[in-house]
Amino acid sequence: MLKHSLQFKLSQKLSPQQIQLMKLIQLPTQAFEQRLEEELVENPALENGKEETDDYDDDFNDAADDYDDDNERIETEINIDEYLSNDETPDYKYQANNYSDDDEDKSTPIAAGISFHQDLINQLNTFILNDDERSIAEFLVGSIDDMGYIRRSVQDMVDDMAFTQGIYTDEKTVERILQVVQELEPSGVGARDLQECLLLQLKHKTPNESIDLATKIIEDQFDAFSKKHYDKLLQKFDVSKDQLRKAIDEIEKLNPKPGGSYDGNLKMTEHVVPDFTIKIIDGELDLTLNGRNAPELHVSKDYQDMLKTYKDTSEKSNSQKDAVQFIKQKLDSAKWFIDAIKQRSETLYVTMNAIMHYQQEFFLDGDETKLRPMILKDIADMVGLDISTVSRVANSKYVDTPYGTKLIKDYFSESMTNDQGEEVSTIEIKNILQQVIENEDKKKPYPDDKLAELLLEKGYPIARRTIAKYRELLDIPVARLRKKI
Template identity: 45%
Template sequence: MQRLDMKQLLSQKLSPQQIQFIKLLQIPTAELEMRIKEELEANPALEEGDAEEADMADDDADDDFGDDQDDTDDTPAEGEEYDNDENILDEDFDETPEPELEMPRDEDTSETKDSDDLNLEDYLNDDEIAGYKMQGDTGGDEEERDMPLADTGSTLTDSLFEQLRFMDLDEKHEAIGRQLIGSIDADGYIRRDLGAIANDLAFSQNIEATEAEIEQALRLIQTFDPPGIGARDLRECLLLQLDRRPHDDVVEHAQRILEETFDEFTKKHYPKIQQRLDLTDEEIKEAIGLILKLNPKPGGSDPTGGGRVQYIIPDFILTNDNGELHLTLNARNAPDLRVSRDYQEMFQAYDKGAKKDKKLKEAVTFVKQKLDAAKWFIDAIKQRQQTLLRTMDSIVRYQKDFFLEGDESKLRPMILKDIAQEIGMDISTVSRVANSKAVQTEFGIYPLKYFFSEGIATDSGEDASSREVKHILKEIIEAEDKRRPLSDDKLEKMLNTRGYNIARRTVAKYREQLNIPVARLRKEL
């Protein structure tokens, strides 16, 4: 039997300005510029200008809004700074949703009577952010902002289509070729079965093609540039590239290795290959060296391929002046924004205008929404700047030895909790800053998360950063005899003799994080 019960619950909800701050905090500098441009286009009450003009405009806004606003509003006015001892994410959230302000309707006859007694001050001094939505809060805007920009450059597919047009094929075989090119993956391989491609041609283009015809078209495409394109597996890709080379003994030996002993080659069982193919030490060494120079991903070798070059724009700039570290925020993180004076002056015009106009309420509400949105956005930008500087300043103090010398062995163990406790903020806030920001130093550009690492116990009783252990592990592997590479057990013993108390499984984990293969795959001739 179903029952209806009433329960009173307490829940935490993020206010619009807190959501605004979170979104702005986690985006990097490059995206911030685009986000500000979107807000400027969406909100006519927000415009670019210097800080002094913004303060003057805000002073006028305070006069227009009136002095009797609710003192419990804990959002700072334009020009004020947030209290550095408080974190916007750690405040007690409002437990009740903000009501939406009703808009006047023309067809409501009772509204005419109410509009005669319309008091402008009721709307100028309204504390509620009526209908306030920051740009990008809705799903559609979010999807539009996350949509990648169109790539106007030539792609690998375009290059292959261009080469196909020069083949002077009939309509049927050109259609087969276009279907094959469309089936090529980003790395340059065709992994679909030729029978499935034949079905696609039959159902989508009404073209009857046998697998032999498709195979013939594929052989043609495999002669296109870059070498190895259109291969169905790694072995075929490497053989296609060898076919382009002038044939000599080395190329012939390399082809035999791939054709007859490919499994042994992938496992680096060189003695078995040498014994099976009856090759000398010098012959197998030259052949293996040639194979290793080939490109296993021909699709990624195209300089005009579909991949977009990404540039890292540092959010912080750290300089060393005779042992004194100076931290500055990238100028792109501190844009000059202000509230529009024109929108401020609109309130004065409304105040002096006809109070009985039933459209006045709707106009005042719209202007107030835009002014509130502009003010919240400027405050969120300022709060973002303060949070970034406080977080990075704490990281610099914590890792000062590294920033002075650039030596990875100087990195101290540091986790998000250490920084969060020092600056009095929540761990989630520090995480948002560390996951998407970078700092420019005299030793290069580093992502902030690079400086966070776990601690490894040492014989001296102190903890060493896992970065330091990885650095030493990499040095040991680089100096090993490649003919007899060190196993994880031997690496563990070598690190233990250096004073690092580390287990073999931890060595394996660090080795994998450094993208270093196991000992068997590191073996060289």
């Protein structure tokens, strides 16, 4: 039996403008400048600098009305895909918006270099190899990852060379050529695991008593060493604590990631550009937003004139109607983008201003113990914004303070109550925990339950599992791995 029913459903749909604004808010300064350059190239109706555009709205609306009279409504929606695209940003030159046209846009030159793998290939030229051996050696170098390791088995590489390179060889030959590759610098490169990497580096050192003992430890008792079972090592090698300590010191000087230390690999140096600056002027906090976040933009006068020309045309062909649809879309897009830029700047400023005043005591003297517990909802309630908006501002923006440049989200923390009933920030507790661990006797490091007792004595009642959580967040290993002989 068929039955008709009426159902009401409340749904929420983000407009293109909202999507555009959310994406812009989460961008830090440098990424925002790239996004701005993209928009200036993609939309010819958007231009940089100041220009009077008072006649835009009247001409625009009149032309739109004329177009509607022809029973052809112009679509004005922005293509959402344009703003949700994950395509790589084109390599446009950054624009210094706070510079005048005749100022020189100076940039720091980056020294050219060669890649890590190319350097290894160049080193092969110092070895006497026939054509087949060199082909195998180059294949092995190509199998080395950025950390300097070969993660594949010899058999897999033999098969791969046969199928993809037409190089037919055997495991014995590959093992022999691998020994040549492992002679390359930095020492330890071409190892198949950490144990082999450390042994390769030890073999490159000048032999002495400590080096010999260190080699034996890595070769025969690597598992005991990695777990810091020093008593077992003392018994196994029948040496004194001083001898064992010297051998372990030699091992700790080795590099577990030889490829990562290569100075010539082409990695761009990342520079943090603060989005905000906080200064103390006459005892008062002063907040400024990086000027590069508030560029001067305007709608193209040429495009406005083209739309006005259409308005004055008595007869309109289909091609003219298509043209005016394109012009109107670009003008709308430009105007919306300019509005989004203004809203972005306002949102960034009011959010950071609220954070600054919430943490006023800290920003005035830099004492981290004065950091108040602060969550996203606290700031969202102060500024009347959604929590997700505050999160977008905090997660990707940096603030320059008299005490250094820091990610804004690092000022957020949960709260806990100390033994005096006062709410304290978990940041303060983590700092105290770190200090306790730094000052412990490394021969007998504190286990988590002992750390919990020590913090309780300092007035912070924290469970052992919470200590373990904070310790992991601070990237501090368990007591057994902190032990030193």
